[in-house]
Amino acid sequence: MRFVRLEFKHLSQMAEIEREAFEMPWTENMFIPEVEDPSATYVVGVRGEEVICYGGFHKVLDEAHITNIAVKSTERGRGIGGFLLAELISRARNLGVERMTLEVRDGNVPAIKLYESFGFKVEGVRKKYYDNKFDALIMWLTL
Numbered sequence: 587m588r589f590v591r592l593e594f595k596h597l598s599q600m601a602e603i604e605r606e607a608f609e610m611p612w613t614e615n616m617f618i619p620e621v622e623d624p625s626a627t628y629v630v631g632v633r634g635e636e637v638i639c640y641g642g643f644h645k646v647l648d649e650a651h652i653t654n655i656a657v658k659s660t661e662r663g664r665g666i667g668g669f670l671l672a673e674l675i676s677r678a679r680n681l682g683v684e685r686m687t688l689e690v691r692d693g694n695v696p697a698i699k700l701y702e703s704f705g706f707k708v709e710g711v712r713k714k715y716y717d718n719k720f721d722a723l724i725m726w727l728t729l
């Protein structure tokens with residue numbers, strides 16, 4: 587697998603991964619503005635033409651807000667998520683980012699464990715953020 591920058595040709599496979607990963611998935615149309623947004627950094631892990639994972643963040647001043655992280659369901663649990671997050675952190679560092687943040691659904695154990703293993707800490711909670719049912723944990727990492 588290698589990391590490439592986000593292109594329009596990746597979006598339909600990403601939307602498919604979103605649908606299998608989330609109850610409220612991003613659609614292909616929601617990703618379109620991200621492709622050319624100068625404040626957005628996205629990486630896509632590909633094997634040939636197959637999209638294996640993707641992740642992205644928006645940089646605002648010296649902070650990066652991670653918007654998406656997902657690994658294709660058949661590829662999970664073998665270190666790819668860690669690889670992806672390390673790549674995003676490294677890119678953020680190169681852009682002068684000092685703090686990274688993200689929201690994760692309370693109870694999403696694989697994701698929370700992944701973030702904690704990189705040093706992210708829960709610093710806040712948005713009650714009933716997802717579908718008016720599930721809380722969102724707000725996690726931060728100081729680089």
Ligand SMILES: CC(C)(COP(=O)(O)OP(=O)(O)OC[C@H]1O[C@@H](n2cnc3c(N)ncnc32)[C@H](O)[C@@H]1OP(=O)(O)O)[C@@H](O)C(=O)NCCC(=O)NCCS
Nearest residue numbers: 607655656657662663664665666667668690696697699700
């Ligand atoms: C969260 C996600 C990106 C992790 O990707 P992955 O490739 O499976 O993760 P990795 O194999 O790199 O595992 C990294 C760490 O996460 C944890 N982890 C992964 N899968 C886990 C599971 N099923 N249960 C518990 N912990 C798990 C482990 O702590 C692991 O560290 P270890 O290797 O030291 O055990 C992936 O599960 C996914 O795409 N989920 C659906 C989308 C999603 O929830 N995205 C996050 C939105 S905030």
